[in-house]
Amino acid sequence: MSSSLLILSNSDSGLYDFRKEVLKALLEKGFRVLVSVPDTGYVDKIKALGCEYIPTAFERRGMNPFQDMKLMLFYRRLIKRHRPLAVLTYTIKPNIYGGLAARLTGTPYLVNVTGLGTTLENGGILQKMIILMYRTALKAAACVFFQNKGNRDFLVRKKCVTGKVRVIPGSGVNLDEHRPEEYPPGDGQIRFVSIMRLMKDKGVEELMTAAQAVHEKHPETLFQILGAYEEETRHIYEPRVKELEEKGILCYYGYRDDVPVFLKECQAVIHPSYHEGMSNVLLEAAATARPVLASAIEGCLDTFSEGCSGLAFQPQDSSSLTEAVERFLALSYEERKEMGRQGRKYVEEKFDRNFVVAAYLEEIAGIRSGRFGPS
The missing domain is CATH 3.40.50.2000 (Glycogen Phosphorylase B;)
Structure with a gap:
């Protein structure tokens, strides 16, 4: 044999x-x-x-x-x-x-x-x-x-x-490779990280719209995007990304192989995808003890406990995403930190x-x- x-x-x-x-x-x-x-x-x-x-x-x-x-x-x-x-x-x-x-x-x-x-x-x-x-x-x-x-x-x-x-x-998720990290200090800039291919079905349009709306009210926020453009739609999204970068709303880093560094330094991860099998992005974020804000779809909802380790919003809806970010910003520092701790506990129990x-x-x-x- x-x-x-x-x-x-x-x-x-x-x-x-x-x-x-x-x-x-x-x-x-x-x-x-x-x-x-x-x-x-x-x-x-x-x-x-x-x-x-x-x-x-x-x-x-x-x-x-x-x-x-x-x-x-x-x-x-x-x-x-x-x-x-x-x-x-x-x-x-x-x-x-x-x-x-x-x-x-x-x-x-x-x-x-x-x-x-x-x-x-x-x-x-x-x-x-x-x-x-x-x-x-x-x-x-x-x-x-x-x-x-x-x-x-x-x-x-x-x-x-x-x-x-x-x-x-x-x-x-490899729980030894992705260890819980100390939550960033509560003063200064609040960083949200999104790890995605820049394409419509990953929710990049809703993310950019929400980032602009939130930043106008909360200038201490910064939205970071890691991931490559899909070449067939690059011409659509690249000018908008550059515009938001020039306004200090967003930072685009392209494809990165040092994602854990960004997870460690952020306060939360945003994942506005339209559909998922099971989001590895959210599993790794939770394993790092970071709260997650994600589309209310299967493959995202499975990775966190609503209101405990993350917040859900409607897919393809920038207003719902904006509202979720506002809800997160309204939490105290200790509440955000506890969300991250609960996320780690959740993936330990279900996603080893x-x-x-x-x-x-x-x-x-x-x-x-x-x-x-x-x-």
Whole structure:
């Protein structure tokens, strides 16, 4: 029996940042771990863990039938060449095309639905196409992992999943790596941090509108954004970001790999996303003992206790976001600090990444012993 596992994902940074503990656990169990992801700068870190890297290139966003078929055939060749014990897939395209390739070759596979994505959330003809592809790709999966119950219920209702499913606590959070930090002093500037790709569905428009409204009443506030622009909409958001920077309302730092430094120095994290699988941003903020202000959607609401460790606001609603920030600013220093402490306690109880590692090891043990397949 093969001792290799093939990992398919669309992001080397996401795989390393949020799933390296799973990779380490598989390596410690003696598996040969093969990783197929595009290289955007994190591959050396993945290789340093002990994984073998397979160069992979594909378009993360958009649907090009020719390119997507090439990807599926590429995955099929990989599976036939390496004959892994199982294939582990993450994110939409690897889930669909990796799932199809595994099914065609009769290879057991585990799928992780990290979120539904914009296309499935928005409906229309593209949604129908994705649903049809998911029905075909997920049909023979040994297990489909979901990061929240809403995503599970949606795909089960659409008959995309008919076999074994498990809801896991997102990617979890490494509680040793993300330690609680002393809350910043109560005097001086109040910093709110948002960690996001600068695109509409991440709530960047609502964030900028709310930042301007809040800063006019509370000039001691500063809104910080970490993350890269989506190139197709950069021309829309970059001028507005620069305008707010010039007014001292906002600071934009681009993509950063020193996020913990910003979490340590901020008073709260704001996450105005329209949809999430499970927000790693909010989990890491709470683990650092920082209050969170987030959209009232599944994948965000799961990560905090309303009024205890965070505050919710309506998605796609800058007025609701502004109101949430105002409510936070009305809290005393000790109340804000206590919110952070409660956030740490919440993720310790519910989102330890070891829970996710254990779920993967259990399913792979089942495959190894011959207990797999739709049930």
